[in-house]
Amino acid sequence: MALTAAATLGSSPLVPIFVTAAGMNSSGMSVSFGARSVPGISLAIHSRRRRIVAVGAAARGEEAAEKTFVEEMRAVAMRMHTKDQSSEGEKEQRGPSLSELEPNLEAYLRFLVDSKLIFQTLENIVDRAAVPWYGEFRNTGLERSEALKKDLKWLSETGHTIPEPSADDTRYASYLEKLSEKDQHAFFCHYYNMYFGQSAGGRMIGKKIADKILNKKELEFYKWEGTLSELLQNVREKLNQVASSWTREEKNRCLEETETSFAYSGERLRKIFTRA
Known part of the structure; x- marks a missing residue:
């Protein structure tokens, strides 16, 4: 059975992570896998991509002025899609699409472990609030590390061996701390x-994986307390408020980091699958 995903949820962004900068919109969502590109491994490529995003953002300065900053981030994410994924996509299709791949249970366990590490890292950073505005994002309802802890406990109790976090995502966690x-x-x-x-493409892919290798068991990772659309909107408003005081240069610095985010998250997702 092919793995596909499509959904609708306001103006959330679409991205290929499990999927990364996510979102569901009327265009739907799909995932493809290209060459690896992870910071520290391909700094030259990352630097080139930074320039491309920054130049693109400057060229669209007038357009950006009419958008909230979250909408700007979504627009950059959409341009990183292929035309097959979205009419707004500009990327060339590389590698097999998700429909050509099958999930692997052992690899999926590592994906969950790695995801827990990254979400826990983000939540620790927010809790410490070394930068004051980080504290605005405590207890938003989107937190995922406790849900993943419950899922891994259940998987362990049902006889599965829980692996250690991968080297790649251990490096990513360190990168986030420093960043x-x-x-x-x-x-x-x-x-x-x-x-x-996670709230969009990740949720849809998670359901497909559960149907295939978890006997349709819905993990806590894909559940939220409260109305998800409201939780997302609250965080979206906070993000826009924080960015409202930034200069154009600071906003562009954020936008140019999208490719790096995709590289790490795409690599984590890629490991779940093998060719069908």
């Missing part, structure tokens, strides 16, 4: 992509 201290604008991008991605 949160030295570059709050870039950190903002990762925060947004992870939580909105």
Whole structure:
């Protein structure tokens, strides 16, 4: 059975993470996998992509002025899609699409472990609030680490061996810690992509995986207390409020970090699947 995903939820962004900067909109969502590109491994490519995003943002300055900053982030994410994924996509299709791949249970366990590490890292950063505005995002209702803790406990109790976090996502967690201290604008991008991605594309993919390898068991990772659309809107408003005092240069710094966010999250998702 092919794995696909499509949904509708306001103006949330669409992104290929599990999916990363996420969102569901009327265009639907799909995921494809290209070459690996992870900071620290391909800094030259990352630097080139930064320039591309920054130039694009400057060229669209007038358009950006009419959007909220969350809408700007979504627009950058959409341009990173292929035409097959979205009419707004500009990326060339590379590698197999999700419909050509099958989930692997052992790899999925590692994905959950790695996801817990990253969400816990984000939540720890927010709780410490080394930058004052981070504290605005405590207890938003979007937090995922406790839900993942429950899921991993259940999987362990049903006889599955829970692995250690991967080297890639251990490095990503370290990258986020450092970024949160030295570059709050870039950190903002990762925060947004992870939580909105999980609420949209990640949720749809999770259901498909559960149907295939978990006997339709719905994990806590894909559940939220309260109305999800309201939780997202509350966080969206907070994000826009924080960014309202930023300069154009600071906003562009956030936007240019989108490619890095995609690289890490896309790599985490890619490991779940093998060719059908």
